[in-house]
Amino acid sequence: MLQINHLYKSYGKFQAVSDLSLHIPKGDLFGFVGPNGAGKTTTIRMVCGLMLPNAGTIKINGVDALANQKEIKKQIGYVPDFFGVYDNLKVREYMDFYGSMYRMHSREIAQIAGDLLELVNLSDKTEVYVDTLSRGMKQRLCVARALIHNPALLVLDEPNSGLDPRARVEMKELLLNLKSMGKTIVISSHILSELSEMCNSIGIMDHGHLVAAGRIEDVMDDVFGSNQLVVTFDEGRERAVRIANEYAGVKVTSVGEKEMKLSHSMTKQEIAGMIATMIENEVVVTGFHRQEGNLETLFMRVTENAGAQEGGNDYAESNR
Numbered sequence: 013m014l015q016i017n018h019l020y021k022s023y024g025k026f027q028a029v030s031d032l033s034l035h036i037p038k039g040d041l042f043g044f045v046g047p048n049g050a051g052k053t054t055t056i057r058m059v060c061g062l063m064l065p066n067a068g069t070i071k072i073n074g075v076d077a078l079a080n081q082k083e084i085k086k087q088i089g090y091v092p093d094f095f096g097v098y099d100n101l102k103v104r105e106y107m108d109f110y111g112s113m114y115r116m117h118s119r120e121i122a123q124i125a126g127d128l129l130e131l132v133n134l135s136d137k138t139e140v141y142v143d144t145l146s147r148g149m150k151q152r153l154c155v156a157r158a159l160i161h162n163p164a165l166l167v168l169d170e171p172n173s174g175l176d177p178r179a180r181v182e183m184k185e186l187l188l189n190l191k192s193m194g195k196t197i198v199i200s201s202h203i204l205s206e207l208s209e210m211c212n213s214i215g216i217m218d219h220g221h222l223v224a225a226g227r228i229e230d231v232m233d234d235v236f237g238s239n240q241l242v243v244t245f246d247e248g249r250e251r252a253v254r255i256a257n258e259y260a261g262v263k264v265t266s267v268g269e270k271e272m273k274l275s276h277s278m279t280k281q282e283i284a285g286m287i288a289t290m291i292e293n294e295v296v297v298t299g300f301h302r303q304e305g306n307l308e309t310l311f312m313r314v315t316e317n318a319g320a321q322e323g324g325n326d327y328a329e330s331n332r
């Protein structure tokens with residue numbers, strides 16, 4: 013869906029984005045993270061055609077975005093990291109204004125705007141002045157506006173900054189809803205816990221370099237190494253440990269009253285088989301999950317040594 017290859021951007025002598033290559037498949041909800049000044053907004057603005065790179069290519073659905081700006085803008089909805097001032101403009105007029113920028117007919121705009129305002133829960137605000145909306149409402153209105161021309165790719169630059177917890181949950185639900193409608197979504201944010209709850213893939217930038225990218229589980233596995241599994245149980249601790257030890261490639265690393273941790277190199281099927289054997293042997297298994305570092309520890313880990321790592325998977329396409 014979105015393919016970025018060897019992208020560079022400098023401001024004067026300052027290199028803001030350096031050799032960034034990234035491939036985001038259709039239907040992904042991709043979280044773009046990195047410390048302040050990492051180059052996220054710069055990258056996003058290039059993807060959205062608001063700024064030209066010094067070098068590199070950007071393709072959207074296989075179409076060269078830099079050579080076909082006009083066409084490409086129809087495929088992208090952009091929610092910037094600031095909300096302008098809209099004196100004397102009502103919500104409905106605001107949607108009309110953006111719809112007309114895409115040369116849509118007023119009838120079509122009215123219909124779609126109505127649906128979108130409903131989607132973002134602002135149906136009852138159509139006659140309200142935009143400047144009087146709360147910040148959360150403005151952010152949602154911004155998303156509605158970005159969708160007016162039904163783009164396939166939605167790019168949001170920190171849509172959650174300054175939102176209260178409820179507004180953030182609403183934004184998350186809205187984005188998950190859009191993902192389920194088949195949109196590809198790129199969202200930059202500093203709120204890592206939220207990204208890990210909604211995104212299926214991430215890219216981490218630091219000092220202009222993409223230091224890690226891919227499906228969240230894969231990036232976690234790459235960074236944290238061998239798989240860790242936690243098995244919890246109510247009864248049958250000794251049996252559970254004995255069974256785990258019988259599996260090749262399993263090392264029980266700790267045993268507690270009601271849980272044990274193990275590192276392993278098993279496939280998902282083998283894990284399921286091991287759990288089934290435990291249950292057959294009357295271990296009262298209450299749960300099992302992969303023990304993962306969270307996005308925060310991942311972020312701290314990969315931004316420690318910026319630029320030292322290079323991606324080599326589907327997402328980080330630096331080798332292609």
Ligand SMILES: Nc1ncnc2c1ncn2[C@@H]1O[C@H](COP(=O)(O)OP(=O)(O)OP(=O)(O)O)[C@@H](O)[C@H]1O
Binds near residue numbers: 028051053
């Ligand atoms: N117009 C500009 N002129 C000069 N330098 C700029 C300009 N815009 C951004 N920069 C610099 O480029 C770097 C990357 O900025 P960018 O806004 O892309 O970072 P970011 O990852 O979005 O950060 P944040 O998390 O704070 O939003 C920063 O060092 C910034 O100071």
Ligand SMILES: [Mg+2]
Binds near residue numbers: 052053054093169
């Ligand atoms: Mg930014």
